[in-house]
Amino acid sequence: xxxxxxxxxxxxxxxxxxxxxxxxxxxxxxxxxxxxxxxxxxxxxxxxxxxxxxxxxxxxxxxxxxxxxxxxxxxxxxxxxxxxxxxxxxxxxxxxxxxxxxxxxxxxxxxxxxxxxxxxxxxxxxxxxxxxxxxxxxxxxxxxxxxxxxxxxxxxxxxxxxxxxxxxxxxxxxxxxxxxxxxxxxxxxxxxxxxxxxxxxxxxxxxxxxxxxxxxxxxxxxxxxxxxxxxxxxxxxxxxxxxxxxxxxxxxxxxxxxxxxxxxxxxxxxxxxxxxxxxxxxxxxxxxxxxxxxxxxxxxxxxxxxxxxxxxxxxxxxxxxxxxxxxxxxxxxxxxxxxxxxxxxxxxxx
Amino acid sequence: xxxxxxxxxxxxxxxxxxxxxxxxxxxxxxxxxxxxxxxxxxxxxxxxxxxxxxxxxxxxxxxxxxxxxxxxxxxxxxxxxxxxxxxxxxxxxxxxxxxxxxxxxxxxxxxxxxxxxxxxxxxxxxxxxxxxxxxxxxxxxxxxxxxxxxxxxxxxxxxxxxxxxxxxxxxxxxxxxxxxxxxxxxxxxxxxxxxxxxxxxxxxxxxxxxxxxxxxxxxxxxxxxxxxxxxxxxxxxxxxxxxxxxxxxxxxxxxxxxxxxxxxxxxxxxxxxxxxxxxxxxxxxxxxxxxxxxxxxxxxxxxxxxxxxxxxxxxxxxxxxxxxxxxxxxxxxxxxxxxxxxxxxxxxxxxxxxxxxxxxxxxxxxxxxxxxxxxxxxxxxxxxxxxxxxxxxxxxxxxxxxxxxxxxxxxxxxxxxxxxxxxxxxxxxxxxxxxxxxxxxxxxxxxxxxxxxxxxxxxxxxxxxxxxxxxxxxxxxxxxxxxxxxxxxxxxxxxxxxxxxxxxxxxxxx
Numbered sequence: 001x002x003x004x005x006x007x008x009x010x011x012x013x014x015x016x017x018x019x020x021x022x023x024x025x026x027x028x029x030x031x032x033x034x035x036x037x038x039x040x041x042x043x044x045x046x047x048x049x050x051x052x053x054x055x056x057x058x059x060x061x062x063x064x065x066x067x068x069x070x071x072x073x074x075x076x077x078x079x080x081x082x083x084x085x086x087x088x089x090x091x092x093x094x095x096x097x098x099x100x101x102x103x104x105x106x107x108x109x110x111x112x113x114x115x116x117x118x119x120x121x122x123x124x125x126x127x128x129x130x131x132x133x134x135x136x137x138x139x140x141x142x143x144x145x146x147x148x149x150x151x152x153x154x155x156x157x158x159x160x161x162x163x164x165x166x167x168x169x170x171x172x173x174x175x176x177x178x179x180x181x182x183x184x185x186x187x188x189x190x191x192x193x194x195x196x197x198x199x200x201x202x203x204x205x206x207x208x209x210x211x212x213x214x215x216x217x218x219x220x221x222x223x224x225x226x227x228x229x230x231x232x233x234x235x236x237x238x239x240x241x242x243x244x245x246x247x248x249x250x251x252x253x254x255x256x257x258x259x260x261x262x263x264x265x266x267x268x269x270x271x272x273x274x275x276x277x278x279x280x281x282x283x284x285x286x287x288x289x290x291x292x293x294x295x296x297x298x299x300x301x302x303x304x305x306x307x308x309x310x311x312x313x314x315x316x317x318x319x320x321x322x323x324x325x326x327x328x329x330x331x332x333x334x335x336x337x338x339x340x341x342x343x344x345x346x347x348x349x350x
Numbered sequence: 351x352x353x354x355x356x357x358x359x360x361x362x363x364x365x366x367x368x369x370x371x372x373x374x375x376x377x378x379x380x381x382x383x384x385x386x387x388x389x390x391x392x393x394x395x396x397x398x399x400x401x402x403x404x405x406x407x408x409x410x411x412x413x414x415x416x417x418x419x420x421x422x423x424x425x426x427x428x429x430x431x432x433x434x435x436x437x438x439x440x441x442x443x444x445x446x447x448x449x450x451x452x453x454x455x456x457x458x459x460x461x462x463x464x465x466x467x468x469x470x471x472x473x474x475x476x477x478x479x480x481x482x483x484x485x486x487x488x489x490x491x492x493x494x495x496x497x498x499x500x501x502x503x504x505x506x507x508x509x510x511x512x513x514x515x516x517x518x519x520x521x522x523x524x525x526x527x528x529x530x531x532x533x534x535x536x537x538x539x540x541x542x543x544x545x546x547x548x549x550x551x552x553x554x555x556x557x558x559x560x561x562x563x564x565x566x567x568x569x570x571x572x573x574x575x576x577x578x579x580x581x582x583x584x585x586x587x588x589x590x591x592x593x594x595x596x597x598x599x600x601x602x603x604x605x606x607x608x609x610x611x612x613x614x615x616x617x618x619x620x621x622x623x624x625x626x627x628x629x630x631x632x633x634x635x636x637x638x639x640x641x642x643x644x645x646x647x648x649x650x651x652x653x654x655x656x657x658x659x660x661x662x663x664x665x666x667x668x669x670x671x672x673x674x675x676x677x678x679x680x681x682x683x684x685x686x687x688x689x690x691x692x693x694x695x696x697x698x699x700x701x702x703x704x705x706x707x708x709x710x711x712x713x714x715x716x717x718x719x720x721x722x723x724x725x726x727x728x729x730x731x732x733x734x735x736x737x738x739x740x741x742x743x744x745x746x747x748x749x750x751x752x753x754x755x756x757x758x759x760x761x762x763x764x765x766x767x768x769x770x771x772x773x774x775x776x777x778x779x780x781x782x783x784x785x786x787x788x789x790x791x792x793x794x795x796x797x798x799x800x801x802x803x804x805x806x807x808x809x810x811x812x813x814x815x816x817x818x819x820x821x822x823x824x825x826x827x828x829x830x831x832x833x834x835x836x837x838x839x840x841x842x843x844x845x846x847x848x849x850x851x852x853x854x855x856x857x858x859x860x
Binding site for chain 1: 361364365366368369372376377379381382495496499500501502503507511794795797798799801802805816817820821823828831832836839840
């Protein structure tokens with residue numbers, strides 16, 4: 001009830017007037033196929049996914065990964081002599097990168113390499129938080145929802161305990177531990193994942209609570225399937241929509257968490273680079289060298305925006321209700337007036 | 351019901367204790383608390399280390415240390431055997447002495463942005479739901495996605511740089527150039543035509559009227575040097591109060607309800623009378639006087655509504671109270687604006703502050719210090735507000751769309767109720783039910799987010815207490831912070847459950 005549905009950024013679903021020929025009503029298609037088609041028809045989400053992948057490819061190919069070198073001539077640690085007082089040399093017309101396309105920071109490090117490294121780290125943190133939190137959340141939620149009773153009580157009270165502590169606060173503490181232990185970006189991301197699973201656990205639990213009462217679960221149990229098999233082979237595939245959507249949205253908030261922690265000095269530390277760290281290190285130079293601020297800021301917003309758009313697109317693709325709102329638009333000729341008014345024609349419900 | 355409440359409180363306390371254990375152990379093990387002393391080169395290094403170990407019981411295992419800490423907290427709740435203690439920080443200041451000031455500072459910041467985010471977010475969400483799939487809806491949706499993706503520290507830094515510095519620089523020479531004037535007109539006109547919607551003709555008309563009005567008003571204000579010496583004056587107060595009365599009546603009762611007009615009119619007249627008679631009292635006012643006047647205003651509004659009465663007495667009382675409070679706020683605003691010039695002179699012509707929560711060493715009466723507080727709070731409040739505002743807009747929009755789809759809304763329309771009644775009395779109230787849960791979960795996030803905002807704006811509130819404590823691995827201030835945050839979050843969740851039961855008769859507490 002309280003989920004956000006009906007993505008108005010999605011123009012294509014419901015544009016066809018002939019309802020019978022709607023692609024996703026084709027009974028011969030599998031659930032996955034329908035969801036895929038609905039997602040692909042959402043232009044914004046598709047563009048977001050492409051941009052996201054391109055950014056990952058750019059950041060990895062530019063400065064390489066670990067020992068593998070990239071195509072960019074500088075790395076993010078080496079100090080270079082200042083060219084043109086560190087101003088960006090990027091030119092769009094005619095396009096040329098120049099020596100330091102994003103400029104240089106105060107001590108001469110190449111800002112393009114620093115930013116690319118920051119993107120690498122932020123993406124790593126996003127994905128790792130998403131993976132770890134999803135696995136823990138799904139296991140906790142599935143056990144609580146499937147077994148109910150005291151298992152449910154205990155697991156949900158544990159969830160309550162963690163949810164009392166705000167995400168940023170526990171993130172900062174975990175970040176401090178990771179920093180003191182010298183764990184680096186990888187360890188930080190894994191630890192942050194360990195403290196971010198609560199929302200997913202609650203959603204998965206409520207999904208399991210309703211799915212376990214369905215006939216197909218009953219049938220599996222009568223056929224002699226074990227609890228593990230019922231959970232993972234029968235119920236989990238049916239709960240996959242909730243899981244994918246909530247972990248995508250978690251990924252979107254994960255980059256904000258990581259950059260905030262690094263900004264406050266408890267996350268990734270110099271000489272390694274993070275988008276939040278770059279902003280906190282250079283915000284005092286805003287008036288003299290604004291590019292030191294704008295590049296990381298722009299990439300944070302782009303990454304987070306992409307994840308949010310993809311999450312929203314997935315939610316619409318998985319949510320059968322999102323069609324309802326669009327359908328009314330086609331059934332309601334006079335959408336300029338209060339367009340949610342119930343149309344005089346019989347409502348098309350499924 | 352009583353057993354439900356008691357059970358909830360008991361469970362809440364257990365959750366709180368368990369969470370405090372996790373916090374304590376995590377923070378205590380996050381780093382070496384003696385690091386600053388061990389790496390320092392003070393001559394009496396060994397003695398200092400010994401002293402800190404004694405002071406913080408560092409020789410005890412963190413789990414047992416948590417027990418000691420919990421014992422101190424328990425004595426705050428049950429005052430038997432020893433005094434209330436939340437421990438001391440490394441500088442040997444008791445946390446119980448540090449917390450109140452920090453809490454006050456943070457509470458000021460969070461309360462205002464919390465309330466504004468709810469009111470503005472829900473209002474905007476409803477408007478987008480009523481204009482669903484319009485240009486306005488798309489714009490707001492895009493905007494809220496953008497806000498969702500904007501880290502709050504980024505927002506804070508941007509506000510500091512552009513709004514504060516920009517406005518202060520503008521005040522040095524408060525003349526708006528013609529080009530800016532036209533751009534402002536076009537932007538306002540474009541926004542208004544999006545909100546109004548409808549046919550091209552109607553939109554164009556809205557665009558021309560609102561854009562033109564913006565240009566004329568701004569040009570007049572700029573020409574009369576209003577930005578340097580702002581004032582409202584009696585004319586503006588009367589105009590604003592009438593506008594408020596109109597809006598309240600139009601929204602709550604409909605324009606052809608005579609009794610509603612009478613109620614609102616009485617309160618506007620009373621506000622204007624108060625404006626002319628109370629100025630002398632205002633000059634010697636303190637916070638206490640203003641609070642007393644606020645309570646009196648509310649009472650007058652309710653009583654006037656009660657006396658006008660009619661078949662819908664409750665509605666009249668709401669209209670009376672709302673009109674009275676809002677027009678009294680205009681009177682108060684007028685008095686604040688009157689002190690603005692003096693304040694700007696007192697702070698050297700740069701009124702919008704970017705750090706701290708007050709100007710040090712600033713004298714002056716209630717009005718000057720009030721303005722000082724608000725100029726310091728303005729930017730942190732906006733940066734906190736915009737983050738949770740986006741969430742409320744989205745939820746209110748989807749909630750409203752869902753409610754408008756219900757059968758009882760169709761019934762209400764079918765029996766011929768005006769659209770205003772359908773929206774305000776049938777749909778709006780039911781939409782509020784799921785929002786109650788959101789508000790509760792949002793409180794925790796907002797208090798957490800205050801850590802960042804306080805850090806960017808250098809406000810010495812709870813967030814600052816937490817960050818300094820965590821940096822030094824000083825557990826007690828961190829735990830003091832945690833106690834306040836966690837109790838607030840739990841209390842709001844509890845209130846949300848009660849509100850749920852009160853708002854929705856289908857929900858019965860067991």
